[in-house]
Amino acid sequence: MLAGDLHLDLPPGLSPVQLFTYTTELNVQPDGLPPAVLLIEHAAELTPSPDRRLALSEWASGWARRAGLLTALERRRAERAETTADPTIPRCLVVAVEPARDGSDDVVVRPWLNTVPGRWQPWAAEPETTSLDGLGRAVERVLRQVVRLTPAPHAQPSVLSGRTPPYVEFVLPYDLLNHDMAGLTVSSADGRPEPLGLKYGVHLRSLERMRTDDLLVREQWLERWETLRSRGIGVHGWRTSDRTGPDAWQAALASEPSRTAAVLDAPDGGAATEAVKAAIVEGLGLAVWDRRGEFSEERREVVTAVFSSVPTPTQIPLAIHRLRRTAGLDVAGPCSWGGTSPSSGTTPTGWSTSRPPPTTASTTTTARRTGYERTGRP
Structure with missing residues (x-):
């Protein structure tokens, strides 16, 4: 928060005293406020003690009043108050x-x-x-x-x-x-x-997609994410055994803007990798595959059921994490987190649900997001 206010990268690992000392050596902001005063402001917001919060806030107000910068400080406070925290953004x-x-x-x-x-x-x-x-x-x-x-x-x-x-x-x-x-x-x-x-x-996430300057790709990505938010998950599947190649699959994606997620075989080179590239180009924001290779029909049904159980798109990462974590406990037991599947070299993902298909199934999946609701991410 302070780094955002200052438009600077602050050094990590500093104690409160070290951070205060560091900010006293920085130049004042364009509105005249010193970074050290803004640090006190942020400390006031973050402290759990009401008395300490009031004391810090009053100190900052008193300093700004004496320096003739109270209007600038109050403007900063108003701007922060208008900024609503997004509960979907974790650490x-x-x-x-x-x-x-x-x-x-x-x-x-x-x-x-x-x-x-x-x-x-x-x-x-x-x-x-x-x-x-x-x-x-x-x-x-x-x-x-x-x-x-x-x-x-x-x-x-x-x-x-x-x-x-x-x-x-x-x-x-x-x-x-x-x-x-x-x-x-x-x-x-x-x-x-x-x-x-x-x-x-x-x-x-795809490094290539992040680095593209193709405005069409970006526009398609934003449109698919808006569809995902407003209409939910629409799955489009890819199998290496499909007779149609990646070009035909991409053409089908382009003609069906309601499709917002892909379930594929592992992108370990060849046609499956080309299918992932096509999904990225067409703006799909979510893809899931079995790292071991072929994504069997039973496991595809499990993933589809997971998607069906998610009430909002913002809960997709949590659902995938639950899937992976539950599998780790099932495979390794509560006292050992190191268990892996010999066939895949990765922790299998298990999931239990009261919805059809089968109530208990096992799969190895890698969830990837090719885009985000918030476009300002690095």
Whole structure:
């Protein structure tokens, strides 16, 4: 919030005293207000103590009055009051991963952290170069930079209370979309490794789509998301065994704007990857596939049932996270989070429901969002 007000990236990991000292060395804002005074303002909003909130707010008002800047301060307060927090935006880590292009197999990891739920104001953390095998450790290091992003060791997971859980979002090139990002291991509170997808919601986004400057692609993406919000999920399926190729599938998507989600075989190269690219070009905001390869009909029915059980599109990430987390408990047991499916190398996703089809089923899925309701995200 403060970083957004100042239009600056603030250094992570500072104590309150260090942050105050840092802001005293910054230039005043265009309206004349010093960043340190704005820090006091934000501290007043965030403190749970009414007495302390009043004391901090009165201090800021007194300083601004003496400096002849009370009007500017009150204008800032009015602007913040008009800004409504969006409950669908949780704390999150966004990680862009792409090849280092230095002749090695390394990747460059560029993270952003959004530490305040309800507001989209991410700040960039330091990038680093690592191997794919070291990606989990790189993600863990970034998560530890902001303690508030990490759930408290003894707190009930937010997924159980119905709130949107903190999530980790990977922005990936096409050739990494089927990499098991949810299966990356991070250390738990007691030091044991556990899959990332059991602790956090894990989303994937297309690096190529983010970098496109094609206005038509962007317009189609916005139209599909508006359809998703207003009419719900309309699934369009792709199977590698289909006689029609990706071109015909894309043509069908283009002619059916009511389709807002795709269920596909794994994009591990070939026709399935081309189908994912076509879905992105046509603006679909949601795709789900089985990482192991062919997405069987039974598992497709499970995903369709999950979509049917979601009352609003904003709850899709929570539904997928529940699916993955429940499967981890079913497979590994409550005392072990490290269980994986030998056939897939990823934590299987199980789901129980009272709606048809079968009440209990198992599948391995990777949920990816090719777009967002909020267009200002990095």
